[in-house]
Amino acid sequence: MHLKSKFVGSLLGTHVGDALGAPFEGQDLVSMQSKYGTIREMREGFRSKGCYTDDTEMMIAVAESLIENKGVDVDHMAKQFMKKYHPSRGYRWGTRLAISLMKQGVPWQKVGDYIYDGGSFGNGAAMRIAPAGLFYYDDLEALRRAAYLSSSVTHSHPLGKEGAAIQACAVAFAVLLNPEDILDKDSFILKLWEFASVETTLYRKLLYRVYSFLHQKPSPEEVVALLGNNSTAMGSVPTAIYSFLAHSESFEEALIYAVNLGGDCDTIGAMTGAIAGAYHGKEGIPHRWLNDLENGLLGRTYIEELARSLFRIKLETKKEG
Numbered sequence: 001m002h003l004k005s006k007f008v009g010s011l012l013g014t015h016v017g018d019a020l021g022a023p024f025e026g027q028d029l030v031s032m033q034s035k036y037g038t039i040r041e042m043r044e045g046f047r048s049k050g051c052y053t054d055d056t057e058m059m060i061a062v063a064e065s066l067i068e069n070k071g072v073d074v075d076h077m078a079k080q081f082m083k084k085y086h087p088s089r090g091y092r093w094g095t096r097l098a099i100s101l102m103k104q105g106v107p108w109q110k111v112g113d114y115i116y117d118g119g120s121f122g123n124g125a126a127m128r129i130a131p132a133g134l135f136y137y138d139d140l141e142a143l144r145r146a147a148y149l150s151s152s153v154t155h156s157h158p159l160g161k162e163g164a165a166i167q168a169c170a171v172a173f174a175v176l177l178n179p180e181d182i183l184d185k186d187s188f189i190l191k192l193w194e195f196a197s198v199e200t201t202l203y204r205k206l207l208y209r210v211y212s213f214l215h216q217k218p219s220p221e222e223v224v225a226l227l228g229n230n231s232t233a234m235g236s237v238p239t240a241i242y243s244f245l246a247h248s249e250s251f252e253e254a255l256i257y258a259v260n261l262g263g264d265c266d267t268i269g270a271m272t273g274a275i276a277g278a279y280h281g282k283e284g285i286p287h288r289w290l291n292d293l294e295n296g297l298l299g300r301t302y303i304e305e306l307a308r309s310l311f312r313i314k315l316e317t318k319k320e321g
């Protein structure tokens, strides 16, 4: 499969997962199941069908900044977050406050501690990190640096930054794999475990739990109880990785599984979509979902163009290097 298709698949995968989960954000899986059955189609919610939320809006900002600077420039990225910001996309209050402080002139380096002592460990950095996972897929040290830097604008707690790095790393591993080969799931998780920082041991414990679950096939309720479906990075990044690995044969099934766990299901959907899209490429995304996506000025077509530009810049910087 062409690498370009994997770049496109990952960014569109973020949009698809975000839009599929958005109408159900915050609902628990039992009441979702009884109200709607298994969710397999995009629906209208508070927003129109196929609309994305803050997850994709911030992912667009990360992609644009990486493309313009041929790599990470945090000052530029912080400006890009402000420029792209539309409160109606459903930002959580921490990020809203961070953006509002930056707009008032507070430097991004100071914003995190103004809001939470020690910075936020929400999943807001991991949900938008796909472009960095793609751009640095062949250099894990640079990938970690990029993930930490781009997180530090709004999520400066070590667990928030590490969550973004692990999510980016999962995207990078997915880029490198051929979906036509049999996926060695144990080795995928083992390599992520090795990548995870020893300083934030929690992720290593959670990734080990993902490994065990791949062999035990737990119920969705157990996955929610023991991996989480909440808006912390540690309570959602491992869940997205599990959703992908447990359904690696199909983009569609991975996304349906992730979104039907409920909770922060637009973000878990977006992160699962970023990994599964990087693995299966654009061809793996069901047409009906692509057709449902919003396609205004900054919609589906624009996101696909961003992915193509990111790929082109990646090739150029590789040649220059």
Ligand SMILES: [Mg+2]
Binding pocket: 053, 054, 055, 090, 266, 267
């Ligand atoms: Mg969201």
